[in-house]
Amino acid sequence: MKNNYRICRRCVMDTTDPDIEFDANGICNHCRRYYELASKNLFPGEEGERKLKEIVTKIKEDRKNKKYDCILGLSGGLDSSYVAYLAIKFGLRPLFVHLDNGWNSEISETNVEKIVEKTNFDIYRYEIDWEEFKDLQRSYIKASVVDIEVLTDHALAAFIYKSAAKRGIKFILSGGNFATESIMPKSWNYIKADAKNIKAIQKRFGTREIKSVPLLSILKRGYYKRILGIKTIKVLNYIEYNRSEAMKILEKEFDWKYYGKKHYESIFTRFYQGYILPGKFGIDKRRAHLSNLICSGQITRQEAIEEMKGEIYPARLLEKDKEFVLNKLGFSEEEFEKLMQEKPRSHLDFPNVVATLKFIKCIKKVLKPS
Numbered sequence: 001m002k003n004n005y006r007i008c009r010r011c012v013m014d015t016t017d018p019d020i021e022f023d024a025n026g027i028c029n030h031c032r033r034y035y036e037l038a039s040k041n042l043f044p045g046e047e048g049e050r051k052l053k054e055i056v057t058k059i060k061e062d063r064k065n066k067k068y069d070c071i072l073g074l075s076g077g078l079d080s081s082y083v084a085y086l087a088i089k090f091g092l093r094p095l096f097v098h099l100d101n102g103w104n105s106e107i108s109e110t111n112v113e114k115i116v117e118k119t120n121f122d123i124y125r126y127e128i129d130w131e132e133f134k135d136l137q138r139s140y141i142k143a144s145v146v147d148i149e150v151l152t153d154h155a156l157a158a159f160i161y162k163s164a165a166k167r168g169i170k171f172i173l174s175g176g177n178f179a180t181e182s183i184m185p186k187s188w189n190y191i192k193a194d195a196k197n198i199k200a201i202q203k204r205f206g207t208r209e210i211k212s213v214p215l216l217s218i219l220k221r222g223y224y225k226r227i228l229g230i231k232t233i234k235v236l237n238y239i240e241y242n243r244s245e246a247m248k249i250l251e252k253e254f255d256w257k258y259y260g261k262k263h264y265e266s267i268f269t270r271f272y273q274g275y276i277l278p279g280k281f282g283i284d285k286r287r288a289h290l291s292n293l294i295c296s297g298q299i300t301r302q303e304a305i306e307e308m309k310g311e312i313y314p315a316r317l318l319e320k321d322k323e324f325v326l327n328k329l330g331f332s333e334e335e336f337e338k339l340m341q342e343k344p345r346s347h348l349d350f351p352n353v354v355a356t357l358k359f360i361k362c363i364k365k366v367l368k369p370s
């Protein structure tokens with residue numbers, strides 16, 4: 001196995017992604033894809049400025065006399081906080097929405113509060129029934145599937161769509177962005193839109209029905225997008241998005257605090273990325289995050305290699321987090337470690353919408369005017 005080890009010469013993706021491919025120059029498929037897609041997804045400079053201006057005008061026009069003209073899921077993390085800052089700078093009137101799945105860190109909660117207080121915009125909070133969410137997370141750990149975070153990501157997207165539809169808001173401002181999150185091997189996560197898969201896994205391993213966690217079927221999502229015309233605007237794709245610059249601005253404007261590392265705003269996410277993924281699946285997501293930053297020119301490859309040499313989880317923090325997470329999820333150490341030893345299973349071992357999505361894609365292709 002060791003002999004077959006290879007790492008990209010441009011980024012830090014390596015053969016821990018089982019599907020990685022290298023070209024004759026030793027450059028990986030992720031790098032190549034990044035540059036291919038960057039021109040279609042990223043609009044830094046004047047073009048982005050112009051496009052963003054057009055979008056902002058459209059949003060303002062659409063909801064001229066209404067209280068809110070757009071909606072924004074505010075987690076207190078860097079990306080969504082920075083979008084909140086930009087929205088206000090552009091003179092938009094966002095409704096902030098915030099989902100509490102029981103794991104939000106104090107720092108991110110405080111960040112949300114500070115932004116709301118300073119901007120004076122409304123926030124709509126929704127708290128998922130903790131016992132239900134706990135049961136779902138336990139099911140995913142028992143199922144040995146790779147993407148446990150799909151639960152939060154799906155619920156959040158469903159919650160934002162539903163909140164927008166309910167109020168007739170057509171524009172969702174998203175912190176999702178190409179420059180820092182486009183590189184992610186297929187086998188390291190799963191489609192976020194698959195409510196059928198969530199229900200199936202819960203049915204098999206869970207003890208509760210899903211009532212409080214927001215879910216969104218492919219059909220309903222299609223209805224929101226095509227019939228109601230709800231659009232997601234990835235604001236950060238239209239600007240020169242530099243994470244460290246953004247942090248400085250947020251610190252200054254909102255007294256915002258950083259929680260350390262991408263997506264570490266939740267203790268569960270930290271434990272998942274720092275312990276479950278590397279320990280059970282051999283995945284170190286730092287590789288994908290750092291490779292993104294290399295491709296988008298925010299750090300050098302050497303800096304990324306240095307960063308990778310650092311511990312993924314400082315021992316004392318791991319010990320503290322592990323005790324906290326296991327206790328919160330109701331696993332004994334023995335029970336949990338036994339599950340960690342179980343063979344990973346594919347999400348596709350359970351009912352899913354992958355075939356339906358492929359079918360929709362084919363239909364779209366046929367219907368698309370050439």
Ligand SMILES: [Zn+2]
Binds near residue numbers: 011029
């Ligand atoms: Zn690469």
